Amino acid sequence: MKKTLIITILLVSFLNCKKNQTNEIKEKSLDFPPKEMLIHANGGLRLRETPNINGNILIVIPNGSTIKTYGNVSQDETHDGKTGKWTRVKYLHYSGFVFSGFLAEKLDPKDFQTDIDILNQIENTLGFKINSKYQISLDSRNKNKYVKNLEIVKDLHYKEFRAVSITPQTNGCEFYGDSNCYNLIFKNDSLIFHDINSNSIGMLQDIKDEKFIFLIEAGCGAGCDYSYNSTSYEFNTKSEKFFRIENYTSITECVEEIDMFTEDCIKCSKDFKYSNYSKIITQEIDLNRTVIKTDIKEILDKK
Numbered sequence: 001m002k003k004t005l006i007i008t009i010l011l012v013s014f015l016n017c018k019k020n021q022t023n024e025i026k027e028k029s030l031d032f033p034p035k036e037m038l039i040h041a042n043g044g045l046r047l048r049e050t051p052n053i054n055g056n057i058l059i060v061i062p063n064g065s066t067i068k069t070y071g072n073v074s075q076d077e078t079h080d081g082k083t084g085k086w087t088r089v090k091y092l093h094y095s096g097f098v099f100s101g102f103l104a105e106k107l108d109p110k111d112f113q114t115d116i117d118i119l120n121q122i123e124n125t126l127g128f129k130i131n132s133k134y135q136i137s138l139d140s141r142n143k144n145k146y147v148k149n150l151e152i153v154k155d156l157h158y159k160e161f162r163a164v165s166i167t168p169q170t171n172g173c174e175f176y177g178d179s180n181c182y183n184l185i186f187k188n189d190s191l192i193f194h195d196i197n198s199n200s201i202g203m204l205q206d207i208k209d210e211k212f213i214f215l216i217e218a219g220c221g222a223g224c225d226y227s228y229n230s231t232s233y234e235f236n237t238k239s240e241k242f243f244r245i246e247n248y249t250s251i252t253e254c255v256e257e258i259d260m261f262t263e264d265c266i267k268c269s270k271d272f273k274y275s276n277y278s279k280i281i282t283q284e285i286d287l288n289r290t291v292i293k294t295d296i297k298e299i300l301d302k303k
Contacts, residue, residue, distance in 0.1 A: 041102035042177030051086030051097040138197040154204040165204040174203040177218030224265035
């Protein structure tokens with residue numbers, strides 16, 4: 001009888017704690033001064049009503065957006081290869097929680113390496129001068145983990161062409177949903193393309209069907225939903241045409257029974273078993289990444 005009473009008290013306490021969790025966090029978060037951070041998640045970052053992976057989604061905050069943070073409210077967790085905490089934030093008129101593994105500090109330009117330093121390091125890594133200028137104001141990479149000596153992480157040759165990816169970080173330049181790689185393409189040893197004055201086009205992966213392929217990819221899953229997003233850049237060495245291909249896939253599956261772990265899922269019925277949505281955007285671009293033409297394909301498979 002005594003054991004039963006203790007278990008009942010603990011269960012009620014747990015449920016009340018979960019029910020009042022948001023209110024308690026709101027009160028505690030006021031103790032933290034706001035700090036501006038940047039969203040660092042390709043495809044955007046979900047702002048949730050409660051600080052957990054299954055919390056109701058209020059809005060998806062676009063990648064690169066500035067938000068105000070009011071302190072962490074949880075212990076370390078790992079999601080999609082990133083370790084962080086749930087952080088209370090404000091974005092526009094929304095207030096909720098995001099996972100800090102996809103946040104980056106908003107740095108002052110004076111903390112960055114100088115223009116000439118980065119350009120010299122790229123040239124020193126290659127072993128020769130390149131006919132280009134570097135403008136830090138156009139380089140959107142997160143530079144707070146740069147090292148002094150850059151390193152080539154991929155170097156491919158095909159006929160008279162050469163493609164190179166250079167990392168400015170010790171742990172590589174390819175990570176979930178983003179990239180810090182500097183990429184260059186040469187023809188007969190002359191530079192014909194680079195992304196040093198813009199966002200990175202990803203990391204050089206391979207050469208396939210006479211094409212250099214660069215890639216950025218990300219995926220996430222929670223409950224009964226899974227999404228995958230990739231952006232690839234393909235340089236055709238035969239036609240010397242450049243293509244940007246964005247591929248988005250979203251899969252939703254049903255469950256036979258709804259419980260506390262699947263409360264956001266859809267129960268299986270004769271009208272719904274699953275849905276599989278995909279969208280592919282193919283753009284032909286010039287070597288300055290100006291769009292020449294766009295083709296969009298959408299497919300919805302629902303049962």
